[in-house]
């Protein structure tokens with residue numbers, strides 16, 4: 001994500017010009033994720049899982065989205081947890097675009113927060129950004145998404161075991177980059193033959209992981225809640241957002257098996273630890 005506000009404005013201008021050309025529905029979400037989506041490509045089932053975990057921790061959970069940007073995912077969570085809030089370090093992302101900052105997003109670095117929360121959600125940090133120590137001090141349960149390519153400091157992983165947390169479950173989904181690559185091959189590279197497109201599609205992968213961590217005393221309750229919701233969600237066709245059509249079309253279907261990966265081969269399959 002461009003942090004210099006001038007670059008942000010330039011990127012937003014590119015987004016505006018793209019949108020003016022009436023591209024197919026929801027493509028912008030995966031081409032300009034910061035402005036109109038999120039860096040992790042979620043489905044409604046992800047929101048429902050996160051909400052189920054939060055409610056397992058506390059009936060009326062104090063939920064904080066750390067580094068929430070414009071709050072795309074947070075907005076969805078608030079449909080179920082109206083008190084959920086976010087913290088974002090860069091207030092300039094709002095004023096540089098003349099955008100209204102919602103009241104439920106506070107502008108501050110997470111390092112400056114001292115109030116404890118039940119749940120911290122950390123969605124896809126820039127490589128090298130690593131505030132795990134602070135998040136671990138603040139929350140009882142942490143849900144994090146990160147790119148398998150390496151984030152959180154020099155060693156890449158975004159684990160919380162070393163801070164006294166237990167991993168409860170995990171699942172694999174695509175990152176915006178995975179979806180973006182498929183869209184580029186299918187729609188925005190006219191020189192590619194159909195055969196080449198099919199070949200490239202067979203190589204598609206998904207690099208975003210969701211990890212659920214909690215303090216050991218909460219582990220059983222959360223594990224139970226996740227196991228329950230994961231089983232129940234299977235047949236629920238109405239649990240979808242309209243933009244999920246792009247994920248389906250690009251070969252990132254719910255429970256689709258990928259040939260290119262060796263662990264968690266079925267997308268969105270919850271693996272309990």
Ligand SMILES: C[S@@+](CC[C@H](N)C(=O)[O-])C[C@H]1O[C@@H](n2cnc3c(N)ncnc32)[C@H](O)[C@@H]1O
Nearest residue numbers: 038039067068069088089090109110123124126
């Ligand atoms: C890659 S963006 C991800 C935004 C959103 N979570 C998503 O996945 O689409 C990372 C965001 O975290 C914010 N951020 C980085 N360090 C932070 C910190 N120490 N405290 C709060 N926010 C931070 C950045 O300003 C940026 O908006």
